[in-house]
Amino acid sequence: MLETFSQIPMAWLAFAALAAAGCAAFLAGRTIAMGIARTSEAQLNSQPNYHGYYVAMWTVTPAALLLLGHALFGSGLTRSLLMAELPDGFASFDRLQLAQYLDRVSEAATLDRSVWAGEPLFAAVTERYMILKGGLKLGTFLLAILAGLAGLAFATRRLQASFRARHEVERGIQLALFACAAIAVATTAGIVVSLLFESIRFFSQVPLFDFLFGLHWNAQTEEHFGAIPLFFGTFIISLIAMCVAVPVGLYAAIYLSEYAGARARAWIKPMLEILAGIPTVVYGFFALLVIAPAVRTSAVWLNGLPFIPDEFFAASSTNALAAGLVMGVMIIPFVSSLSDDVINAVPQSLRDGAFAMGATRSETVKQVVMPAALPGVIASVLLAVSRAIGETMIVVMAAGLRPQITADPTAEITTITVQIVALLTGDSEFDSPKTLSAFALGFVLFALTLVFNLVALRVVQKYREKYD
Amino acid sequence: MPDTSSHSATTASIATATKVDCRNINVFYGDKQAIFDISMAIPGRSVTSFIGPSGCGKSTFLRCINRMNDTIENARVEGQVIIEGENVNTDAVDPVLLRSRVGMVFQKPNPFPKSIYDNVAYGPRIHGLARTREDMDAVVQNSLTRAGLWEEVKDRLGEPGTGLSGGQQQRLCIARAIAVSPEIILMDEPCSALDPIATAKIEELIDELRERFCIVIVTHSMQQAARVSQRTAFFHLGKLVEFGDTEQVFTNPTDDRTQDYITGRFG
Numbered sequence: 050m051l052e053t054f055s056q057i058p059m060a061w062l063a064f065a066a067l068a069a070a071g072c073a074a075f076l077a078g079r080t081i082a083m084g085i086a087r088t089s090e091a092q093l094n095s096q097p098n099y100h101g102y103y104v105a106m107w108t109v110t111p112a113a114l115l116l117l118g119h120a121l122f123g124s125g126l127t128r129s130l131l132m133a134e135l136p137d138g139f140a141s142f143d144r145l146q147l148a149q150y151l152d153r154v155s156e157a158a159t160l161d162r163s164v165w166a167g168e169p170l171f172a173a174v175t176e177r178y179m180i181l182k183g184g185l186k187l188g189t190f191l192l193a194i195l196a197g198l199a200g201l202a203f204a205t206r207r208l209q210a211s212f213r214a215r216h217e218v219e220r221g222i223q224l225a226l227f228a229c230a231a232i233a234v235a236t237t238a239g240i241v242v243s244l245l246f247e248s249i250r251f252f253s254q255v256p257l258f259d260f261l262f263g264l265h266w267n268a269q270t271e272e273h274f275g276a277i278p279l280f281f282g283t284f285i286i287s288l289i290a291m292c293v294a295v296p297v298g299l300y301a302a303i304y305l306s307e308y309a310g311a312r313a314r315a316w317i318k319p320m321l322e323i324l325a326g327i328p329t330v331v332y333g334f335f336a337l338l339v340i341a342p343a344v345r346t347s348a349v350w351l352n353g354l355p356f357i358p359d360e361f362f363a364a365s366s367t368n369a370l371a372a373g374l375v376m377g378v379m380i381i382p383f384v385s386s387l388s389d390d391v392i393n394a395v396p397q398s399l400r401d402g403a404f405a406m407g408a409t410r411s412e413t414v415k416q417v418v419m420p421a422a423l424p425g426v427i428a429s430v431l432l433a434v435s436r437a438i439g440e441t442m443i444v445v446m447a448a449g450l451r452p453q454i455t456a457d458p459t460a461e462i463t464t465i466t467v468q469i470v471a472l473l474t475g476d477s478e479f480d481s482p483k484t485l486s487a488f489a490l491g492f493v494l495f496a497l498t499l500v501f502n503l504v505a506l507r508v509v510q511k512y513r514e515k516y517d
Numbered sequence: 518m519p520d521t522s523s524h525s526a527t528t529a530s531i532a533t534a535t536k537v538d539c540r541n542i543n544v545f546y547g548d549k550q551a552i553f554d555i556s557m558a559i560p561g562r563s564v565t566s567f568i569g570p571s572g573c574g575k576s577t578f579l580r581c582i583n584r585m586n587d588t589i590e591n592a593r594v595e596g597q598v599i600i601e602g603e604n605v606n607t608d609a610v611d612p613v614l615l616r617s618r619v620g621m622v623f624q625k626p627n628p629f630p631k632s633i634y635d636n637v638a639y640g641p642r643i644h645g646l647a648r649t650r651e652d653m654d655a656v657v658q659n660s661l662t663r664a665g666l667w668e669e670v671k672d673r674l675g676e677p678g679t680g681l682s683g684g685q686q687q688r689l690c691i692a693r694a695i696a697v698s699p700e701i702i703l704m705d706e707p708c709s710a711l712d713p714i715a716t717a718k719i720e721e722l723i724d725e726l727r728e729r730f731c732i733v734i735v736t737h738s739m740q741q742a743a744r745v746s747q748r749t750a751f752f753h754l755g756k757l758v759e760f761g762d763t764e765q766v767f768t769n770p771t772d773d774r775t776q777d778y779i780t781g782r783f784g
Binding site for chain 1: 583585588590613614615616617620621623625627628629630631639640643644690693694697
């Protein structure tokens, strides 16, 4: 019986049951409240509906929490229970083998019996696994029903004329909203902690100093973990990208907010936002298939010129310039829309003042609007930089994989993000320095973008105080 | 009807030579007409005040004189604005040059986010009025002195203009406006954001400035109009109802609507 129960998908069933229980509890609570209203002399503190919501809240929440707990930790718990019971023959398995074995078991458990007919030991383990899983599931379900009933009993007993159900429901809503906010914060914290933890493991094998200041990177051979070439590549590509994005984005923003009429604005702004919505992989293959070959052709042509030494430019088929240029185009809407907001926030009275002094539009922008908007513009540029540093897809496709320090923009170059992708794709052991170095790189990346974002936020806040 | 009354009023009481002669001004914002056929002869070297209830078009009319309405999308100004014999409301006249002749001070003090010195030097710089550093220093000192601000700020010319008090900021804006030696200064409710003491200082200043400039001031305070101006124009619903010597407008208005407004019966 428990075996078959283990194969029933519980999520939908549980969801339906919870919804039904909630409705029933709501009706029960409301009916009770209306009964109180009819019989008691005092007036109800809250409307009957609130009593209904209150009872439903108390009925559904404990059960839902139990079921959620099962969904999150159920399979892990089943596996550890099973592992504790495994016969001695498995003692020779190391962690990875054991994990793979258990993966097979849990996969087989969802299939037909005939699959494992040939192996008696495997069959026995799988049967046991199914019993454990089914038992845990059934147990959780029964417990959830009990919890729901307990909640129902507790809540209905509290109902009386003077009960402030409306107030209690408000508190419940506040808690639910807080829980949602907490999930976001907890996720961030969890990511940071896991990055930090794995990075520390990496640095126990590779000295921090060698990582941060080493000039040689070759993670595939697990010998050289000097990340300077990667930092350099990230820096060069971001620099090229900002050289494109900052002037174009800023001037576009100035045009939109200072020159464009309402009609042009209504056209151009959405177009720029579409640019922001293009998936980066599309930019990536554009960079790889169109821009990179063009850069290469130009570099070859330049190499052929008489006054330029042969092979002066590397003319690589994937190169920093192509990735940087396309990334710059991708970032234009970030710079322009943030700067546009900032420029629009400059009070109209300042522009009027300049116009009334006989300044032209461009003089007004240059001498009055931009100085006033500068902190906000700087913030938008910093946000764009952090975006450029973290960008992955374009550089993976168009920048190449070779870690080297070179000022030649037509050379192949690699970035932190590209290396992380390269390190984690394909088969690899989980605790080798090679894999762990990806976490260290991720941590550096996170720290970098965090610093840029914090500084940008700081600048924006300071700027806001000035005009409000 | 308002047209004829305004004309009779203007012709009846011209004491000084006309500086700005507005003829048949109509202003439209898109399809909406804001000013209806206003003609008015504003005298030089005196203060003319515009009064009237909110939304009556007095600020819009004021902004016709330095063509600030050009900066508003879909605003259209018809008619002639004749300054010293030349119609400035045509495409042939560059509004940028016009505005160096017609300065403006706004309702809210709007010093640029620059130093006090640079605020005053702004106009002379963009119009190339001062050749040397010494010339510019002289222009700045002169303008600040005339705006009655020099003594208060002479030791901190390098500090940002936005750090001054509201009244000082407004006087800084007046200094900025007079630094380019305009012929006319327009003031759009210059005291409405100021306390009574700062207001008194500005009014005193206006009285001094009228010896050199033609000043047009929009105000919501009838006492202010009575105190500082020699001429008063009363606007109502985009039309000029009455225009004449301030004393006459306040003591013996010819139009009932003026009478009602200045005695507080509407507006």
